Amino acid sequence: MSNAATGEGIGQPVRRKEDFRFITGNGHYTDDIARPRQTWAYFLRSPHAHAKIRKIDTRAAEAAPGVVAIFTGKHVADDGLGGLICGWTVSSKDGTPMKVGPHPILALDTVRYVGDHVAMVVAETLAEARSAAEMIDVDYETLPAAVALAACQSKEAPQVHPEAPRNTCFEWELGNKPETEAAFAKADKIVKLDLTNNRLIPNAMEPRAAIGEYDKGSGVYTLHTTSQNPHVARLVLSAFVGVAPEHKLRVIAPDVGGGFGSKIFIYAEETACVWAAAKVGRPIKWTADRSEAFLSDAHGRDHLSHAELALDKNGKFLALRVKTVANLGAYLSTFSASVPTYLYGTLLSGQYDIPAIYVEVDGVYTHTAPVDAYRGAGRPEATYLVERIVETAARETGIDPAEIRRRNFIRSFPHQTPVIMAYDAGDYEASLDAAMKAVDHKGFPARKAEAEKRGKLRGLGFSSYIEACGIAPSAAVGSLGAGVGLWESAEVRVNPTGNVEVLTGSHSHGQGHETTFAQLVASRLGIPMEQVEIVHGDTDKVQFGMGTYGSRSGAVGMSAIVKALDKIETKAKKIAAHLMEAAVEDIVFENGTFTVQGTDKSLPWAQLALSAYTAHGFPSAEIEPGLKEGAFYDPTNFTFPAGCHICEVEIDPDTGVTRIVNFVAVDDFGTIINPMIVEGQVHGGIAQGIGQALLEHGVYDPASGQLVTGSYMDYCMPRADDLPSFNLGFTKTVCPSNPLGMKGCGEAGAIASPPAIINAITDALGIRDIEMPATPARVWAAIQSRPRAAAAE
Amino acid sequence: MPVVAMTVNGKPASADVEARTLLVHFIREHLGLTGTHVGCDTSQCGACVVHVDGRAVKSCAILAVQAEGADIVTVEGLAKNGELHPVQQAFREHHGLQCGFCTPGMIMTAVDLIRRKPNLDEKTVREELEGNICRCTGYHNIVKAILAASQAMR
Numbered sequence: 001m002s003n004a005a006t007g008e009g010i011g012q013p014v015r016r017k018e019d020f021r022f023i024t025g026n027g028h029y030t031d032d033i034a035r036p037r038q039t040w041a042y043f044l045r046s047p048h049a050h051a052k053i054r055k056i057d058t059r060a061a062e063a064a065p066g067v068v069a070i071f072t073g074k075h076v077a078d079d080g081l082g083g084l085i086c087g088w089t090v091s092s093k094d095g096t097p098m099k100v101g102p103h104p105i106l107a108l109d110t111v112r113y114v115g116d117h118v119a120m121v122v123a124e125t126l127a128e129a130r131s132a133a134e135m136i137d138v139d140y141e142t143l144p145a146a147v148a149l150a151a152c153q154s155k156e157a158p159q160v161h162p163e164a165p166r167n168t169c170f171e172w173e174l175g176n177k178p179e180t181e182a183a184f185a186k187a188d189k190i191v192k193l194d195l196t197n198n199r200l201i202p203n204a205m206e207p208r209a210a211i212g213e214y215d216k217g218s219g220v221y222t223l224h225t226t227s228q229n230p231h232v233a234r235l236v237l238s239a240f241v242g243v244a245p246e247h248k249l250r251v252i253a254p255d256v257g258g259g260f261g262s263k264i265f266i267y268a269e270e271t272a273c274v275w276a277a278a279k280v281g282r283p284i285k286w287t288a289d290r291s292e293a294f295l296s297d298a299h300g301r302d303h304l305s306h307a308e309l310a311l312d313k314n315g316k317f318l319a320l321r322v323k324t325v326a327n328l329g330a331y332l333s334t335f336s337a338s339v340p341t342y343l344y345g346t347l348l349s350g351q352y353d354i355p356a357i358y359v360e361v362d363g364v365y366t367h368t369a370p371v372d373a374y375r376g377a378g379r380p381e382a383t384y385l386v387e388r389i390v391e392t393a394a395r396e397t398g399i400d401p402a403e404i405r406r407r408n409f410i411r412s413f414p415h416q417t418p419v420i421m422a423y424d425a426g427d428y429e430a431s432l433d434a435a436m437k438a439v440d441h442k443g444f445p446a447r448k449a450e451a452e453k454r455g456k457l458r459g460l461g462f463s464s465y466i467e468a469c470g471i472a473p474s475a476a477v478g479s480l481g482a483g484v485g486l487w488e489s490a491e492v493r494v495n496p497t498g499n500v501e502v503l504t505g506s507h508s509h510g511q512g513h514e515t516t517f518a519q520l521v522a523s524r525l526g527i528p529m530e531q532v533e534i535v536h537g538d539t540d541k542v543q544f545g546m547g548t549y550g551s552r553s554g555a556v557g558m559s560a561i562v563k564a565l566d567k568i569e570t571k572a573k574k575i576a577a578h579l580m581e582a583a584v585e586d587i588v589f590e591n592g593t594f595t596v597q598g599t600d601k602s603l604p605w606a607q608l609a610l611s612a613y614t615a616h617g618f619p620s621a622e623i624e625p626g627l628k629e630g631a632f633y634d635p636t637n638f639t640f641p642a643g644c645h646i647c648e649v650e651i652d653p654d655t656g657v658t659r660i661v662n663f664v665a666v667d668d669f670g671t672i673i674n675p676m677i678v679e680g681q682v683h684g685g686i687a688q689g690i691g692q693a694l695l696e697h698g699v700y701d702p703a704s705g706q707l708v709t710g711s712y713m714d715y716c717m718p719r720a721d722d723l724p725s726f727n728l729g730f731t732k733t734v735c736p737s738n739p740l741g742m743k744g745c746g747e748a749g750a751i752a753s754p755p756a757i758i759n760a761i762t763d764a765l766g767i768r769d770i771e772m773p774a775t776p777a778r779v780w781a782a783i784q785s786r787p788r789a790a791a792a793e
Numbered sequence: 794m795p796v797v798a799m800t801v802n803g804k805p806a807s808a809d810v811e812a813r814t815l816l817v818h819f820i821r822e823h824l825g826l827t828g829t830h831v832g833c834d835t836s837q838c839g840a841c842v843v844h845v846d847g848r849a850v851k852s853c854a855i856l857a858v859q860a861e862g863a864d865i866v867t868v869e870g871l872a873k874n875g876e877l878h879p880v881q882q883a884f885r886e887h888h889g890l891q892c893g894f895c896t897p898g899m900i901m902t903a904v905d906l907i908r909r910k911p912n913l914d915e916k917t918v919r920e921e922l923e924g925n926i927c928r929c930t931g932y933h934n935i936v937k938a939i940l941a942a943s944q945a946m947r
Contacts, residue, residue, distance in 0.1 A: 015886065018893070019885040019890060020885070021893075022890055023868075025826065025829070025868035027828070031831070127813070205838065205927065255892075257894030258892040287831075510892030510893070510929045677888065680891060684928070686931055687933075712833050717837075720920075720923070720935070720936060721919040725937075726931065726933055
């Protein structure tokens with residue numbers, strides 16, 4: 001029976017293979033693992049945003065009950081360990097490389113944000129480690145801190161790193177300045193907008209954790225850690241930090257409870273645990289509590305931008321110019337330089353044919369936690385800017401918001417934008433039309449009037465977004481400063497009994513790869529999904545791979561599997577031809593059976609698999625025994641998911657509370673393997689986007705640099721009753737740059753939704769802008785400050 | 794150190810624990826039942842919800858000694874004779890989980906909610922989930938799963 005007939009084929013909403021262990025409490029997250037004789041680590045963190053460390057006295061702590069060892073920055077430095085690195089180099093306009101301050105594992109003489117790592121206490125129990133840490137006496141000389149982003153580039157601002165004067169890491173530009181200036185000079189209309197993209201704290205529900213171990217006999221280090229990309233972690237820890245040679249370091253990322261970017265990065269804690277395990281001679285375990293996660297996980301977003309859009313008299317866009325200041329935090333995290341530059345500036349054309357674009361981005365150090373990729377990474381910031389200014393242009397020109405978008409949509413492909421990207425396929429009007437239909441756009445005036453009768457304000461907001469996903473190809477990212485290649489790997493191992501193990505360099509931390517990937521393999525080989533095991537997350541088992549982020553595991557990871565399956569089929573056909581004494585070109589493989597065209601000769605999959613290993617009578621010069629193939633897949637382009645989200649809100653003017661009454665998302669992800677999983681990804685992304693637009697804000701006190709929103713009582717995570725159910729639809733243009741035609745769906749919701757919500761709120765209130773998060777207090781204040789005429793409308 | 798004794802998933806369980814040991818740490822560290830998770834340190838996220846004498850309780854919010862003599866059910870004890878609980882089944886059927894970390898707490902909360910309020914609607918489910926945070930699903934499919942389970946259990 002074919003996989004389509006069993007309901008397991010491509011395009012089927014197959015229920016997830018991984019669910020059983022999670023719904024029965026049998027998952028294995030890092031903190032669930034206990035290693036024999038393990039000790040516990042606790043990190044003493046800086047209580048100051050900026051201070052010199054005059055002295056650290058650990059004597060009393062060392063004598064505390066249960067303490068095994070205490071490590072400070074001096075121990076790390078004495079051991080010759082390197083610091084943490086940024087894997088992406090960005091250059092300034094003048095050609096100079098970004099200015100990077102050192103990022104030690106444990107602070108040496110200066111702390112640069114609240115939560116910076118000062119010492120690691122290793123003890124028999126976590127409680128003992130924590131108690132002992134309180135007995136460490138650190139003599140700090142507190143210094144003024146650079147916190148408020150807008151003020152950090154001034155001459156007077158406290159310096160985060162002496163290497164970066166005025167706290168400026170880079171002054172990057174992209175696009176064509178003279179062409180942009182010329183277009184502005186002849187514009188009929190110029191629309192200007194200042195925008196804040198609020199700081200977010202990722203908050204995967206599983207806090208980061210690590211267990212470091214060292215085997216004296218073999219000299220092998222093992223690190224269990226909450227990683228989205230264990231091979232990259234191993235590479236950085238060996239080649240740059242110098243913990244151990246790559247072949248003597250095993251990194252395992254078991255079940256990982258969400259990442260959203262925050263678990264891409266290589267952090268101080270896991271580095272210290274695996275390094276110190278050899279010193280202590282016992283495994284060292286560390287699990288962040290939520291307060292530590294707030295302080296030390298890499299944060300997201302945090303941009304200040306000024307944007308200007310030039311239009312002709314028909315509402316056609318002529319040019320866009322943008323100046324952005326991006327907060328990098330106190331140290332460069334693993335990919336932080338790429339996020340506000342190549343993942344941001346390159347998407348500023350949106351879905352529109354804009355002949356000239358020029359963007360300048362200053363990357364700025366502050367005395368706050370490092371800022372790096374968080375779901376969408378640069379693309380939500382770009383989409384927010386583009387869709388807010390397009391909406392503002394519609395209102396200022398009096399052109400209907402849908403119409404101004406239609407007038408400017410890119411309609412022929414491939415399309416080269418002025419900011420690097422070559423869009424390969426899309427139909428932006430199709431998703432706009434579908435979304436308008438789904439939201440009942442025609443009925444909106446009546447709904448608005450009805451709401452007004454009840455004293456409520458209704459608004460409708462559009463967001464026609466595009467993103468670049470599948471972060472790749474290697475040549476492209478290499479030319480833009482990436483220190484790594486961005487391909488993916490796969491190995492398909494057919495066992496003698498016919499079942500299959502697929503080793504993938506992708507990593508699943510909620511995305512359902514064990515199901516989707518198995519669906520692909522099972523349908524290709526014509527075997528039941530239960531006979532396919534997806535193996536990931538262990539550098540000892542899996543060949544080098546690049547991991548999961550940037551919605552790349554479908555388009556890149558599955559393409560690598562396709563390539564390996566192609567090789568499997570080629571070899572299997574050779575074996576089948578030999579066994580059935582036929583010419584290889586006459587062998588047909590369908591629904592798990594090999595047949596010789598035009599005959600009744602056939603061979604089932606399982607028999608072929610066994611024959612591959614018995615290898616009796618193989619012409620050994622032509623056919624090797626066994627059936628196992630590997631592939632590395634490097635795509636030819638990024639993929640370009642796109643679509644239209646429309647949000648309808650109703651605001652209570654008495655309380656300022658915004659209720660989302662309808663949220664429509666129509667997305668074009670190309671080929672979809674499992675629509676149930678894809679819809680789930682969109683739901684989660686929209687929820688995070690609504691969080692950004694209405695609820696979430698990472699706030700530091702501008703004077704002290706203390707994190708004000710350091711717990712779930714202060715940082716407003718979206719709860720179930722903050723959100724509506726979502727109304728989803730799909731359109732489809734196949735992606736031409738990978739064999740499955742996939743585009744990626746993991747980030748679209750978070751990228752598209754914030755401007756739809758803010759456009760809806762500003763529409764409802766009749767105002768130009770409101771800062772995210774549009775909390776009830778802000779909305780209420782905006783209503784109070786409206787001109788009387790607008791308020792009376 | 795005090796000895797605490799209780800029934801966990803139908804079996805007697807006891808251990809010497811430090812008096813400050815939270816019930817969640819007793820369950821995870823002493824009994825090795827790691828399905829119950831810790832997602833925060835302010836009793837907000839609900840990843841640690843278990844049943845204490847039939848009621849949903851955040852096991853990070855009570856001490857192990859407070860559960861002396863209690864009848865505790867964790868997510869590991871929900872399926873009976875190899876048969877998944879209808880709420881577990883509904884979470885799988887409706888894709889009510891992604892990374893799975895909040896899932897045990899969500900499921901234990903949902904079982905208690907359906908017991909308390911057999912006639913659920915979407916609004917009630919959303920309000921009742923106030924104490925459980927999920928970062929993956931946007932709650933859309935969790936709500937769907939709980940409503941479906943409550944239907945199935947009627």
